Amino acid sequence: MNKSVCIDVQDLSVKRGKSLVLDQLSFQLEAGKIIGLLGPSGSGKSTLLRSIVGNQIITSGSVTALGQSAGSKSLRRKVGYMTQAASVYDDLTVRQNITYFANILGLSTDEVNRVIQGTDLAEQASRLVIDLSGGQRNRVSLAIALLGNPEIVILDEPTVGLDPVLRADLWDLFARLASTGICLVVSSHVMDEAMRCDQILLLREGKILAQLSPFELMKRTGATDPEGAFLKLIDSGTSDPQSDAPSAPVSAPRHRATAEESK
Numbered sequence: 001m002n003k004s005v006c007i008d009v010q011d012l013s014v015k016r017g018k019s020l021v022l023d024q025l026s027f028q029l030e031a032g033k034i035i036g037l038l039g040p041s042g043s044g045k046s047t048l049l050r051s052i053v054g055n056q057i058i059t060s061g062s063v064t065a066l067g068q069s070a071g072s073k074s075l076r077r078k079v080g081y082m083t084q085a086a087s088v089y090d091d092l093t094v095r096q097n098i099t100y101f102a103n104i105l106g107l108s109t110d111e112v113n114r115v116i117q118g119t120d121l122a123e124q125a126s127r128l129v130i131d132l133s134g135g136q137r138n139r140v141s142l143a144i145a146l147l148g149n150p151e152i153v154i155l156d157e158p159t160v161g162l163d164p165v166l167r168a169d170l171w172d173l174f175a176r177l178a179s180t181g182i183c184l185v186v187s188s189h190v191m192d193e194a195m196r197c198d199q200i201l202l203l204r205e206g207k208i209l210a211q212l213s214p215f216e217l218m219k220r221t222g223a224t225d226p227e228g229a230f231l232k233l234i235d236s237g238t239s240d241p242q243s244d245a246p247s248a249p250v251s252a253p254r255h256r257a258t259a260e261e262s263k
């Protein structure tokens with residue numbers, strides 16, 4: 001495997017109930033990049049992220065992270081995961097929440113302080129989570145996902161419900177994290193957020209519509225905005241991911257990969 005590839009998905013299919021939710025996806029993601037997983041509601045983004053974390057029973061194919069099968073015990077400290085619904089305790093302070101999860105992972109107070117600083121939460125550390133803004137609350141979830149310095153951080157719609165200023169703040173933070181070499185996979189159904197990513201994986205109805213950079217997206221479609229570009233890609237019927245990124249791999253609480261699986 002290419003040295004810089006951190007996530008390798010081959011022929012991945014997932015059925016949930018009777019529906020084929022992911023249909024033979026193949027792609028690779030690279031370290032040190034922000035990968036945007038974009039697609040409409042119900043396109044399979046969360047299911048794909050769960051498959052990468054190892055929380056999803058897969059029907060066929062393979063998902064490898066850092067050379068190990070997704071969900072392997074050895075990956076638990078290396079893959080951080082922020083679920084769509086923030087899993088923080090309202091009646092605990094920021095520091096108490098983070099300390100709680102740090103204790104589960106056997107991590108020190110230094111590590112708690114590191115993630116508090118890294119997510120700009122020092123000023124709010126003693127406040128109850130219930131008293132935080134939406135953006136600050138999301139940053140607490142992110143801080144927990146960053147405990148233990150994971151090499152891959154998976155964020156499922158971390159900016160949903162936030163106003164544009166808070167969204168921009170979080171994206172600046174993501175860029176800072178990616179610059180430290182982390183492979184950051186961020187899902188969103190807000191197409192404008194595609195422009196903040198290094199690479200985009202466009203998902204529609206469980207299939208990869210395209211895998212490309214924001215620049216390539218706009219150039220190829222000639223659209224003036226990402227939303228329009230996405231619609232143009234659908235119109236053109238592009239569905240072969242290989243045609244979009246022939247060789248370059250694209251380049252993340254429950255905050256940690258666990259053995260729990262879901263149908």
Ligand SMILES: Nc1ncnc2c1ncn2[C@@H]1O[C@H](COP(=O)(O)OP(=O)(O)OP(=O)(O)O)[C@@H](O)[C@H]1O
Pocket residue numbers: 016017018019021039040041042043044045046047048189263
């Ligand atoms: N437990 C389940 N049983 C059957 N189908 C499911 C189950 N969970 C999700 N699905 C279906 O799988 C498809 C993909 O869902 P998924 O949550 O992965 O999409 P998504 O792109 O993350 O959507 P959203 O942006 O709304 O979160 C949807 O059609 C959904 O209805």
